[in-house]
Amino acid sequence: MAENVTPRIRVPREASAGETITIKTLISHPMESGQRKDGDGNVIPRSIINRFTCDFNGQNVIDVTMEPAISTNPFLEFQAIVPESGAFEFTWYDDDGDIYTDTKEIAVS
Amino acid sequence: MSFTRRDTLRLAMGTAFAAAIPFKVFADVDSDVAAFTEGAEIGEGGITLIAPEIAENGNTVPIEVDAPGAVAILVLATGNPTPAVGTFNFGPLAGAQMASTRIRLAGTQDVLAIAKMADGTFVQARQEVKVTIGGCGG
Secondary structure: OOOOOOEEEEOOOEEOOOEEEEEEEEEOOOOEOOOOEOOOOOEOOOEOEEEEEEEEOOEEEEEEEEOOOEOOOOEEEEEEEEOOOEEEEEEEEEOOOOEEEEEEEEEEO | OOOOHHHHHHHHHHHHHHHHHHHHHHHHHHHHHHHHHOOOOEEEOOOEEEOOOEEEEOOOEEEEEEOOOEEEEEEEEOOOOOOEEEEEEEOOOEEEEEEEEEEOOOOOEEEEEEEEEOOOOEEEEEEEEEEEEOOOOO
16 A cells, blocks of 8 residues: 555646646656565565546546556646536556545636 | 586576576567557657657656557657556547656666557657666666
């Protein structure tokens, strides 16, 4: 179990219908690669977030498969179309089975 | 000290093993590419990979991929112990087929991005990144 996993997301509060917006996400996570060794020479087991998805009102925006080569505190920036008011749902899948979620509302003016 | 037949054989085996390691890494890259493209030919153009020419710290190297019209983009770090970095699959609400993230690089190497286009063709882009401090192992 990774500790203190906190998602941080930046989504604009408002957009016009059909606008393309930029979303930035960062989640604090050690992303232990499974390549490192501790002081006694034992391999530290891999523990990473292996998948990230972003959906808007049930429709998929992006689905990322992540490998150990993604840095600590994985950061992702991508773009989404906003057809109507609604909520973005963000989901991170941890190697240990944990799932971290967050939502951000956006209003179409 | 003189080498016995047994010592010579051991030395030869050690050398052969050391020489085999780099080939194994390339084989991993090839198999990852083959798994993604299923043997299709890979073209050039239509995909942009932005990575720094020199990265001081291999632990966090910012990269950006952009391939208009792609359904998925695979990123590989060809010199890492496990070359796969990630796959970006774009859904119907993706505003642009671009994404940026931060990756780990074990040392100076080529970063490879392959995009699968909506019509089933593949294009790739390659960029060399010089790394001063490696990002894998410790």
